[in-house]
Amino acid sequence: MKLRPFDRFLLALCLLLVVFAGLMALLVGAGALQTAFVQMFNLCMAHWYNRLVLCLVSLAFALCAVRVLISLSAPGEGRVETVTLKTTENGQISLSLEALDTLVQKSVRGHAAVREVRSAEAVGEHGEVRISLRLGLVHDAVVPEVCQAVPAAVREYVQQKAGLNVAEVEILVYQVGAGTLARVD
Secondary structure, three states: OOOOHHHHHHHHHHHHHHHHHHHHHHHHHHOOOOHHHHHHHHHHOOOHHHHHHHHHHHHHHHHHHHHHHHHHOOOOOOOOOEEEEEEEOOEEEEEEHHHHHHHHHHHHHOOOOEEEEEEEEEEOOOOOEEEEEEEEEOOOOOHHHHHHHHHHHHHHHHHHHHOOOEEEEEEEEEEEOOOOOOOOO
């Protein structure tokens, strides 16, 4: 399960607070903190506004902890995203988006002008497959030709290997010729 960045920040903050509280309890229990420090803390807590601030900070940390717990127990986080290939009376045949990504990568890497590819696949509400490609091309690539040939190759390969119709192939060419690699065909 993967936490969002905000939830990871909250988790780290709560853990740091627990570590701090544990160290303070250890120091007080071991007698390492002077009684003057404890008396100063008691003196600060004698004023109502200091107690209010302490209560608000404690409440904020408690809410952060609850938020992290809810994020950790969110249902459906471990599910694999799939696209349905076929539904029969015996059940359903699905393909994971990770497997679809492998097919897409293989079809794109077969093009001689493509040096690097990053792909992302998504399934729409009605089961349509959308593919986004970020391509790095070799230095002598003709960009319009590549951008016309690659979607056709992807659609054909995915249709042939998985039986899926690809609704859309979006291409972003982010690099042409930089850091060219030796290619052996």
